[in-house]
Amino acid sequence: MKTEHKLTALITGANKGIGKETARQLAQRGFAVFIGSRDIAKGREASEELCNAGYEATFIQLDVTDPVSIKTACGTFSQKADHLDVLINNAAILEDHGENILKLNPELLDRTLKSNVSGPIMVIQDFLPFLKKSPDGGRIINVSSSLGSISRMDDESPAYSISKAALNAVTKQFAAALKSDNIAVNAADPGWVRTSLGGPEAHRSVEQGAETIVWLAEEIDQSETGKFWCDKQECEW
Numbered sequence: 001m002k003t004e005h006k007l008t009a010l011i012t013g014a015n016k017g018i019g020k021e022t023a024r025q026l027a028q029r030g031f032a033v034f035i036g037s038r039d040i041a042k043g044r045e046a047s048e049e050l051c052n053a054g055y056e057a058t059f060i061q062l063d064v065t066d067p068v069s070i071k072t073a074c075g076t077f078s079q080k081a082d083h084l085d086v087l088i089n090n091a092a093i094l095e096d097h098g099e100n101i102l103k104l105n106p107e108l109l110d111r112t113l114k115s116n117v118s119g120p121i122m123v124i125q126d127f128l129p130f131l132k133k134s135p136d137g138g139r140i141i142n143v144s145s146s147l148g149s150i151s152r153m154d155d156e157s158p159a160y161s162i163s164k165a166a167l168n169a170v171t172k173q174f175a176a177a178l179k180s181d182n183i184a185v186n187a188a189d190p191g192w193v194r195t196s197l198g199g200p201e202a203h204r205s206v207e208q209g210a211e212t213i214v215w216l217a218e219e220i221d222q223s224e225t226g227k228f229w230c231d232k233q234e235c236e237w
């Protein structure tokens with residue numbers, strides 16, 4: 001992104017894991033980052049860590065499953081910035097590791113869809129006025145997963161996989177709806193990353209997991225929209 005103004009980015013679930021590292025890398029590149037976290041203490045701590053390192057970071061309390069929390073977060077954001085250049089829908093849950101669709105608990109499915117699908121939709125809808133004010137055209141990045149790829153799908157973690165496939169559909173829907181506003185909407189697969197969600201056996205560090213997300217936030221051409229990206233390459237839905 002070539003620009004003269006201060007770039008802003010809001011990352012949901014940025015108090016730990018890939019979200020926190022994405023915020024760090026964007027702050028390092030000169031973004032004013034907004035650390036979305038549902039937990040006040042953890043969010044403040046993550047934001048202070050960046051500020052102490054000399055970066056511009058602001059904590060915003062944001063529970064993506066709570067419409068009131070999202071609206072309050074918009075109000076807090078509006079007191080600090082008048083536009084949003086990059087929104088990263090990173091927050092998600094995975095509660096059915098090792099489970100199979102034959103015994104999928106519908107309440108677990110509802111919970112997962114609420115966090116991983118309805119959450120990002122509500123966050124995009126409410127932050128859209130700020131994205132529309134981005135001088136370069138806004139960018140929305142939905143953090144998806146290879147488990148959400150329909151072409152590669154098997155029977156692993158059904159609720160989570162279904163939620164990420166739905167998030168991919170959400171990406172296509174918003175990309176089409178926002179094309180005329182010059183807002184790019186893409187999905188990113190970070191790979192298998194060592195976090196509390198990915199587990200200690202995962203192949204990638206959080207630094208590696210954040211790479212494609214940061215690239216989509218800053219480097220890729222604004223005209224690229226409605227695509228699914230893995231390792232900075234377009235991949236199959």
Ligand SMILES: NC(=O)c1ccc[n+]([C@@H]2O[C@H](COP(=O)([O-])OP(=O)(O)OC[C@H]3O[C@@H](n4cnc5c(N)ncnc54)[C@H](OP(=O)(O)O)[C@@H]3O)[C@@H](O)[C@H]2O)c1
Pocket residue numbers: 012013014015016017018019037038039042062063064065089090091092093115119143144145146189190191192193194195196197198199202
């Ligand atoms: N790790 C992997 O191998 C992997 C692979 C593919 C895709 N991904 C995706 O990468 C993204 C980040 O995952 P991660 O591995 O970094 O997981 P993580 O370490 O478990 O972090 C998840 C973050 O989401 C937050 N969160 C969950 N529900 C929320 C809610 N309702 N409102 C606000 N924040 C909420 C968590 O907050 P709390 O601390 O309060 O729980 C935490 O900050 C997710 O979208 C995940 O699906 C990860």
